[in-house]
Amino acid sequence: MDIVVCVKQVMDADTPPSGFRIDARANDVVSTSGLPPVINGFDEQAVEAALRLKEAHGGTITVLTLGKDLALDVIRKPLSMGADELVVVWDAAFEGGDSYSTAHGLAAAIRKIGTYDLILCGRQASDGDAGQVGPGIAELLGMPCVTFAKSITATDATVRIERAIPDRYEVVEAPMPCVITVSNELGAARYPTLRGVMAARRKQPVTWNAEALGIDPSTVGAAGARTKVLRLFLPERGGECELVAGDTPEQAGKRLAMKLREAKVI
Amino acid sequence: MNDGRGVMVFGEVSESITYELLGIGRSLAAALGEPLSCVVLGSGIRDQARELIAFGADTVSVVDDPLLKDYQADAYVTVMHRLCQEQRPNILLLGQTIAGRDLAPRLAFRLHTGVATDCSELAIDPTSRLLLQTRACYGGNVRATVVCPDARPQMATVRAKTMAALARDDSRTGDVIDLDAGIDASCLRTRIVDESRETATGVRLEDARVVVAGGRGMGGADAFKQLDTLATVLKGAVGASRAACDAGYAPASAQIGLTGKVVAPTLYVAVAISGASQHMTGCSRSKVIVAINKDPAANIFKEARYGVVADYREVLPAFTEMCRELLE
Ligand SMILES: Cc1cc2nc3c(=O)[nH]c(=O)nc-3n(C[C@H](O)[C@H](O)[C@H](O)COP(=O)(O)OP(=O)(O)OC[C@H]3O[C@@H](n4cnc5c(N)ncnc54)[C@H](O)[C@@H]3O)c2cc1C
Numbered sequence: 001m002d003i004v005v006c007v008k009q010v011m012d013a014d015t016p017p018s019g020f021r022i023d024a025r026a027n028d029v030v031s032t033s034g035l036p037p038v039i040n041g042f043d044e045q046a047v048e049a050a051l052r053l054k055e056a057h058g059g060t061i062t063v064l065t066l067g068k069d070l071a072l073d074v075i076r077k078p079l080s081m082g083a084d085e086l087v088v089v090w091d092a093a094f095e096g097g098d099s100y101s102t103a104h105g106l107a108a109a110i111r112k113i114g115t116y117d118l119i120l121c122g123r124q125a126s127d128g129d130a131g132q133v134g135p136g137i138a139e140l141l142g143m144p145c146v147t148f149a150k151s152i153t154a155t156d157a158t159v160r161i162e163r164a165i166p167d168r169y170e171v172v173e174a175p176m177p178c179v180i181t182v183s184n185e186l187g188a189a190r191y192p193t194l195r196g197v198m199a200a201r202r203k204q205p206v207t208w209n210a211e212a213l214g215i216d217p218s219t220v221g222a223a224g225a226r227t228k229v230l231r232l233f234l235p236e237r238g239g240e241c242e243l244v245a246g247d248t249p250e251q252a253g254k255r256l257a258m259k260l261r262e263a264k265v266i
Numbered sequence: 267m268n269d270g271r272g273v274m275v276f277g278e279v280s281e282s283i284t285y286e287l288l289g290i291g292r293s294l295a296a297a298l299g300e301p302l303s304c305v306v307l308g309s310g311i312r313d314q315a316r317e318l319i320a321f322g323a324d325t326v327s328v329v330d331d332p333l334l335k336d337y338q339a340d341a342y343v344t345v346m347h348r349l350c351q352e353q354r355p356n357i358l359l360l361g362q363t364i365a366g367r368d369l370a371p372r373l374a375f376r377l378h379t380g381v382a383t384d385c386s387e388l389a390i391d392p393t394s395r396l397l398l399q400t401r402a403c404y405g406g407n408v409r410a411t412v413v414c415p416d417a418r419p420q421m422a423t424v425r426a427k428t429m430a431a432l433a434r435d436d437s438r439t440g441d442v443i444d445l446d447a448g449i450d451a452s453c454l455r456t457r458i459v460d461e462s463r464e465t466a467t468g469v470r471l472e473d474a475r476v477v478v479a480g481g482r483g484m485g486g487a488d489a490f491k492q493l494d495t496l497a498t499v500l501k502g503a504v505g506a507s508r509a510a511c512d513a514g515y516a517p518a519s520a521q522i523g524l525t526g527k528v529v530a531p532t533l534y535v536a537v538a539i540s541g542a543s544q545h546m547t548g549c550s551r552s553k554v555i556v557a558i559n560k561d562p563a564a565n566i567f568k569e570a571r572y573g574v575v576a577d578y579r580e581v582l583p584a585f586t587e588m589c590r591e592l593l594e
Contacts, residue, residue, distance in 0.1 A: 013544070016565070017407050029408055099371070100380055126544075129403045129524065130383050132371035135339075139375035144455040145339060147368045160459065165364050166519040166527060171460040178456075183525070184508065185518055226380025231411045235402070238550070238569045241557070249580035256556065256574055256581070257588035265533050265554045266476075266500060266589060 001059035003050040006121045007043035009070050013126040027229045037074050042122025046182040047078040048189040049152050060084045066105050079200035080192035091210035096222030103136030105220045108213040117176040123183045138179035146172050150185040270356030270418035277306040279314050283361035285431035288322040297390040309335035319440035322432045331447035337365040340454045343372045345447050358419040370423045379417035386428040406543035426528040469503045476502025476533045482509035483538025490515050496586045507539050523548035537578050541566025
């Protein structure tokens with residue numbers, strides 16, 4: 001079973017608001033925290049899902065990423081977890097892309113990879129939070145798509161996906177090839193082993209530009225984007241917090257209840 | 267393709283967001299001087315169409331077909347794609363629901379247009395007459411206003427409880443149009459092989475006037491039971507952070523936040539929750555937020571109206587008891 005997993009390098013989602021600034025001219029968020037970038041959490045869990053399938057059925061896992069200024073140590077992490085190949089796609093033509101044009105770039109790379117039974121993506125990226133690339137790739141490649149996977153099992157030519165849907169239990173069967181997006185309910189991604197890290201260091205990523213993909217430059221980057229960001233800004237934060245204290249924590253708890261009563265909240 | 271006209275709402279009969287979509291849709295339609303339509307897909311849903319008119323739609327298209335009983339992407343995308351090509355809306359609004367999150371990107375790509383997901387503010391730019399779509403990104407730490415300049419429809423999914431529904435007005439009139447789904451089972455490449463609904467007990471989290479939520483700092487599933495007690499006293503429901511759900515302290519259906527539920531109760535009590543932006547996304551519209559956390563530097567105190575800095579184990583029993591006394 002051959003699997004392509006799409007991953008994105010992002011700013012660490014735990015970066016506090018004091019750890020980045022907005023570049024208003026470039027309409028971009030710039031990290032100032034010194035924290036290294038990470039692989040988007042849901043994407044790491046998509047790699048985990050792929051590894052579990054590989055353990056059960058064999059095959060190869062190709063990790064695909066599109067982005068510029070990538071930290072090699074960061075994007076190699078899936079290899080050190082056990083993935084087989086890493087494909088890095090970048091070209092100046094991809095600059096300024098939105099979900100729409102990025103999915104076009106990834107879909108072109110998947111076509112070039114050629115053989116695959118499954119495409120796995122995270123349910124959304126923790127920077128854009130759009131959740132479009134997985135379903136978009138499915139549309140562009142004419143494949144079915146199942147979103148928010150909690151578990152994936154495969155038999156012959158079909159996959160069974162339990163979806164993570166609040167208040168509901170839903171199991172969907174899909175033919176292969178198809179696209180599946182992975183949610184955190186799948187469980188934590190494994191840690192790389194030392195051996196995995198050493199082996200990953202010896203692997204060079206395959207790099208492709210727009211020409212290698214044979215892609216029409218007007219479909220990618222800013223040229224292919226359908227949406228345009230007018231403004232990025234910081235949200236306004238709430239007002240003052242009144243801290244309720246007491247001689248003991250118990251007393252503080254009682255006072256809190258009385259405060260809420262006075263304010264007619266309860 | 268720059269020839270769209272009208273605002274279209276993708277309605278879901280079981281979701282209250284449909285009324286919120288009609289509310290904002292009405293005001294966008296008024297700003298443009300264009301009509302507001304609503305499309306509902308399902309099986310045995312025709313009776314509900316009139317109600318959508320009472321809540322603001324000028325026309326309602328009903329696509330009633332057994333194949334549309336459950337949301338299934340292949341069927342819904344096919345029907346909505348055809349409908350959009352026939353009706354050519356200028357704007358299409360969907361809810362950021364389980365169906366909407368899945369349908370919107372699929373449909374946008376098939377229509378070769380863009381979509382802004384999880385919007386919490388929508389307006390018409392008076393000069394360009396474009397839909398200004400404001401949404402959170404970076405887990406809620408950053409906001410972005412985006413437009414879809416050329417392609418149509420301009421598509422957005424809308425976060426629950428960010429838009430006001432109109433008051434029901436049964437004197438409003440409008441047309442209900444029945445449309446054929448025009449699909450057969452062969453369009454479905456995926457198949458739901460097993461499904462069940464959790465039967466909710468007590469107050470529904472999304473509708474509760476009081477929500478008591480616990481985080482990773484609760485330390486275990488047993489400790490979470492103390493929150494049940496408080497919720498019972500306050501006639502509320504219990505929610506949780508993702509970290510608490512991931513750790514198995516609470517069921518996934520209790521998760522509040524960016525990828526969980528959105529609540530806006532009168533009172534939100536956050537116990538041992540750090541207040542990460544992705545969590546606050548789901549509760550920041552609560553009237554009053556109360557935080558109990560042992561870390562005075564926790565972000566939750568930046569968002570809360572009242573707080574106690576202490577170990578919850580020492581505060582919660584006394585707080586619960588006092589609430590009980592006061593409410594007797
Ligand atoms: C893309 C993305 C989507 C996400 N979606 C969601 C979402 O929908 N919902 C969500 O909640 N999170 C979401 N998260 C995760 C989010 O970023 C946080 O990691 C999570 O909300 C943290 O949960 P927590 O506050 O319970 O845990 P922690 O951040 O670990 O906080 C625990 C808190 O408990 C306090 N504490 C510990 N012990 C005690 C005690 N005895 N008494 C009092 N206080 C104590 C600590 O001081 C701390 O503040 C998402 C993350 C990403 C990247």
